[in-house]
Amino acid sequence: MSQVSLPQSQHPDLPLTALAPMQDVTNLWFMKVIAHYGSPDYFFTEYFRVNETSRLNRSILAAITENDTGRPVFAQMIGESIPDLVRTAKELCNYNIAGVDLNMGCPAPRIYRKNVGGGLLLLPEKVDRILGELRSAVNDRPLTIKMRVGFENTDNFYKILDIINRHSIDLLSLHGRTVKDMYHGAVKYDLIAEAVRRVDCPVLANGNIDSATTAVKVLSQTGAAGVMVGRWAIGNPWLFNQIRQALRFETIAPVPLVEVRNYIDRLWQTPTAATMPERSRVGYLKMFLNYIALNVDAEGDFLRLMRQTQTEVELFNLCDRFLLADQKKTLALAPSLSV
Numbered sequence: 001m002s003q004v005s006l007p008q009s010q011h012p013d014l015p016l017t018a019l020a021p022m023q024d025v026t027n028l029w030f031m032k033v034i035a036h037y038g039s040p041d042y043f044f045t046e047y048f049r050v051n052e053t054s055r056l057n058r059s060i061l062a063a064i065t066e067n068d069t070g071r072p073v074f075a076q077m078i079g080e081s082i083p084d085l086v087r088t089a090k091e092l093c094n095y096n097i098a099g100v101d102l103n104m105g106c107p108a109p110r111i112y113r114k115n116v117g118g119g120l121l122l123l124p125e126k127v128d129r130i131l132g133e134l135r136s137a138v139n140d141r142p143l144t145i146k147m148r149v150g151f152e153n154t155d156n157f158y159k160i161l162d163i164i165n166r167h168s169i170d171l172l173s174l175h176g177r178t179v180k181d182m183y184h185g186a187v188k189y190d191l192i193a194e195a196v197r198r199v200d201c202p203v204l205a206n207g208n209i210d211s212a213t214t215a216v217k218v219l220s221q222t223g224a225a226g227v228m229v230g231r232w233a234i235g236n237p238w239l240f241n242q243i244r245q246a247l248r249f250e251t252i253a254p255v256p257l258v259e260v261r262n263y264i265d266r267l268w269q270t271p272t273a274a275t276m277p278e279r280s281r282v283g284y285l286k287m288f289l290n291y292i293a294l295n296v297d298a299e300g301d302f303l304r305l306m307r308q309t310q311t312e313v314e315l316f317n318l319c320d321r322f323l324l325a326d327q328k329k330t331l332a333l334a335p336s337l338s339v
Contacts, residue, residue: 003142003168003169003170003200003201004099004139004140004141004142004143004170005142006098006099006142006170006171006202007042007072007098007099007142009041010039010041010070010071011041011244014244014247014248015219015224015225015226015227015247016041016042016202016204016225016226016227017040017041017042017215017226017227017228017229017240017243017244018040018041018042018043018044018173018204018226018227018228018229019031019034019040019042019043019044019228019229019230019233019240020044020146020173020206020228020229020230020233021044021045021046021047021076021101021103021146022046022230022231022234023046023047024046025046025234025287026043026044026045026046026063027046027059027060027062027063028059028062028063028066028067029270029271031043031063031067031069031071031073032068032069033237033263033266033267034069034233034237034240035069035070035071036237036266037237037238037240037241037263038237038238038240038241038244039069039070039071039240040071040229040233040240041071041072041226042071042072042073042074042098043063043067043069043071043072043073043074044073044074044076044101044146044173045060045063045064045073045074045075045076046060046063046076047060047076047077047078047103047106047117048060048075048076048077048078048088048092049078049079050077050078050079050081050084050085050088051079051081051084052081052084054079054084054088056088056091056092061095064095064096064097065095065096072098072099073096073097073098074097074098074099074100074101074142074144075092075095075097075099075100075101076101076102076103076146077089077092077100077101077102077103078102078103078106078111078116078117079116080114080115080116080119080120080126080130082129082130082133085102085130085133085134086133086134086137089134089137089138090137090138093138093140093141097141098141098142099138099141099142099143099144099170099171100134100138100141100142100143100144101144101145101146101173102130102131102134102143102144102145102146103116103117103146104117104118104120104121104127104145104146104147104148104160105117105118105121105146105147105148105175105179106118106179107148107179107180107181107182107183112151112179117179118147118148118151118179119151119179121147121148121150121151121156121160121179122151122156124156124159124160124163127160127163128163128166128167131143131145131163131164131166131167131169132166132167134167135167135168135169142170142171143167143168143169143170144169144170144171144172144173145164145169145171145172145173146173146175146206146228147160147172147173147174147175148174148175148176148177148178148179148181149174149175149176149177149178149188149191149192150178150179151178151179151180152178152179152180153178154178154188154191157191157194158194158198161195161198161199162198164199164201165198165199165200168200168201169199169201170201170202171201171202171203171204172195172199172201172202172203172204173203173204173206173228174191174192174195174203174204174205174206175187175206175207176188176189176191176192176205176206176207177207183231187207187208189205189207189218189221189222190221192205192207192218192222192224193221193222193223193224196222196223196224196225197223202224202225202226203222203224203225204224204225204226204227204228205218205219205222205224205226205227205228206227206228206229206230208232209227209228209229209232210232210334210335211232211236211239211242211333211334211335212239212242212243212245212246212252212333213246213333213334214334215227215229215243215246215247216243216246216247219247227243229243231291232291232335234288234291234292235288235291235292235293235294235295235335236255236291236292236295236331236335237263238253238255238331241253242333252333254330254331254333255330255331256327256328256329256330256331257296257322257323257324257326257329257330257331258323258324258327259331260292260295260296260323260331261319261320261323261324263292264285264288264289264292264319264323267285267288268281268285270284278311278312279310281312282309282310282311282312282315285315286306286307286315289303289306290303290307291335293306294335294336295331295332295334295335295336296322296323296331296332297322297336298332298336300336301322302318302322305318306318306319
């Protein structure tokens with residue numbers, strides 16, 4: 001079966017950019033926040049859980065049906081029951097999706113122990129059956145995969161790449177770590193380069209793309225069709241624009257810290273803000289600030305003090321102290337990994 005055309009990029013002269021799917025982060029609201037600062041070419045939803053009793057999650061579906069960012073949105077599924085994956089894929093194709101994406105990389109133990117997400121990398125024969133059935137069901141939209149280079153090692157890596165070719169997958173997003181690596185250790189960009197050479201579809205390089213400079217380097221090293229950015233786009237939502245600037249050999253526009261303070265205000269105004277207890281809301285914002293802080297203060301004082309705050313007043317007073325004191329200070333172009 002021939003491959004299906006991917007949605008057109010808004011920047012056809014440049015490699016693709018995508019925001020990685022992240023549970024509890026990449027919802028409709030966060031896609032809109034990112035779009036405000038410069039959208040990637042592609043968005044991917046949080047995963048729809050698929051099993052015998054599953055139905056399409058309404059809040060995840062909103063990221064497709066209510067999305068006004070003007071960017072294509074791929075619907076991601078996670079599961080291992082073939083009839084239910086097929087059923088869900090068909091249901092998703094009733095909506096305005098850019099394609100159906102299968103999660104074969106989630107590294108959370110509670111997920112992979114159920115033989116879904118990254119757990120599927122241990123079962124190449126099962127992957128073969130799943131992709132065969134999904135390709136038959138999804139024949140007028142792109143069928144894409146997000147995966148890692150292996151579970152504990154890379155023994156099945158080439159076998160799975162060959163299965164991807166066999167079923168005419170349209171796009172592969174490849175995180176260059178194993179499932180057991182989680183988010184630690186070196187990213188195996190050499191294996192992403194191997195995948196680029198071996199598969200017939202475009203490959204998005206994923207894993208520790210923390211700056212525009214890193215993105216350009218990884219694209220050069222791997223020959224990938226584009227990059228997929230996850231956690232580091234939380235810390236720097238301007239990153240997709242900065243990547244485009246770097247690829248065009250333009251000077252990367254510095255972001256004043258006062259703009260970062262405005263971004264934090266935007267993050268605070270979650271759609272559920274009115275119903276969230278203050279403690280929960282502060283905790284949720286800290287999840288984002290854990291990444292933002294790494295681009296604000298190389299000494300790590302902001303990160304350390306931020307984690308100690310308990311109330312909205314404490315947190316925002318601290319943000320004001322670090323982000324508004326010096327009007328000339330700008331967000332670092334790459335995070336400080338020493339903190």
